[in-house]
């Protein structure tokens with residue numbers, strides 16, 4: 526039979542499968558891009574992880590509870606706290622509902638100094 530009526534359907538099916546495959550590949554690519562974008566933003570804070578991360582970068586560990594701009598979420602607003610020793614202590618030992626977040630003293634110091642500059 527010359528013009529098999531089923532051929533167009535097969536072509537459409539093949540196209541559909543190709544499209545699904547292409548879109549899932551696209552999705553994976555975008556995910557990597559998004560993950561990368563996040564890193565770039567974090568690195569704007571200055572030091573890179575290899576150099577010993579800066580406070581602005583390390584506070585990514587805090588935003589889950591204190592909000593993306595650290596103005597408060599489930600945890601309180603961190604702006605206007607100027608006591609570096611207090612922040613360092615809370616970060617390393619926890620306080621109330623907040624668990625200890627950082628064990629490394631140099632990191633805690635960097636975070637505390639950064640937080641103390643937020644107005």
Ligand code: HEC
Nearest residue numbers: 586587590599600601612615616620621622623624626636
């Ligand atoms: C699991 C959630 C959570 C994470 C993660 C977290 N915090 Fe907290 N934080 C809280 C809560 C809740 C409080 C209030 C605790 C209290 O005093 O009862 C708090 C309190 C604080 C305080 C004390 C504020 C004050 O006025 O005494 C500081 C400083 C602080 N957090 C800094 C940080 C920093 C810096 C980080 C990241 C390194 C961080 N927190 C990560 C939940 C969190």
